[in-house]
Amino acid sequence: MKISESWLSWLIMLLIVLAFSSVAKVYLSAQSELAVGDHFLNQSKPTRAVDHYIRAIKWHLPGLGTADEAANRIWSIAEQYEKRNFSEEALEIYRTLRGGFYSTRSFFTPGKDWISRCNEKIATLMAKAPATSPAIAKKPFEQRRAENLNRLERDRSPNVAWSIVSEAGFIGWVGCLVGLIIQGFNAKGQFRRRPAVLWSLAFVLFFAVWGFGLLGV
Structure with missing residues (x-):
């Protein structure tokens, strides 16, 4: 199994444990x-x-x-x-x-x-x-x-559309942060510039979407 696949498996297991723990x-x-x-x-x-x-x-x-x-x-x-x-x-x-x-x-x-x-x-x-x-x-x-x-x-309920935008933005920036951690470094722990920049830009975008969504709610 490749190291990236191993990371993904551990991440999925961690998310499942966190979900059950939260419930x-x-x-x-x-x-x-x-x-x-x-x-x-x-x-x-x-x-x-x-x-x-x-x-x-x-x-x-x-x-x-x-x-x-x-x-x-x-x-x-x-x-x-x-x-x-x-x-x-x-x-x-x-x-x-x-x-x-x-x-x-x-x-x-x-x-x-x-x-x-x-x-x-x-x-x-x-x-x-x-x-x-x-x-x-x-x-x-x-x-x-x-x-x-x-x-x-x-x-007087919150605006549904903006609530969905906010939720999507939150999930997006969390996902980008995980992507940056997994793909921003190679198997030797060395920094990979191109994927790191792409994930960072995506993180900023989704973080901004999350913020605008909260303002709209």
Whole structure:
């Protein structure tokens, strides 16, 4: 086997190990936060429990299911506050749950069903709250609720096209860096000028694309 092929094999193995390690890290961290949240909930400390459940949501990876588990627990806590007529506390928790999912979005938004349910609750509780001005006080409950819901449902997600450009740029400059390491030197460790220059120029190009993508998002 040639040295370049050996390097490529080791690189592929390294990437596979890193991928599995990353998934394991996310899953174990989310499970740990769920466990800590359950601990505080059993001690009748719902506020601290919610903090850790939100952290579990932020350790998000599609298909793991831990975000839904955490959201279910948070939702139950908020509903308990509602039943006890602690509307302000319930409203704050629904907002926190909604924000937890929004904090994990990139070119797609996870937990859309949860966000929609939170929007309904938030709009209702805000409409029931004492009016903050005479103009708002004159409006009927249903109108206030509809206006609140309309504001909450406005799409403020990142620009998908620029997100894709940013992702492509990131993958590109990382790939160019790997290419420079592998092909920029020969089997004896001597510097190869032509491939090194080409990979370096490509690196600069993709790095610039990545930067512009981040600005556009």
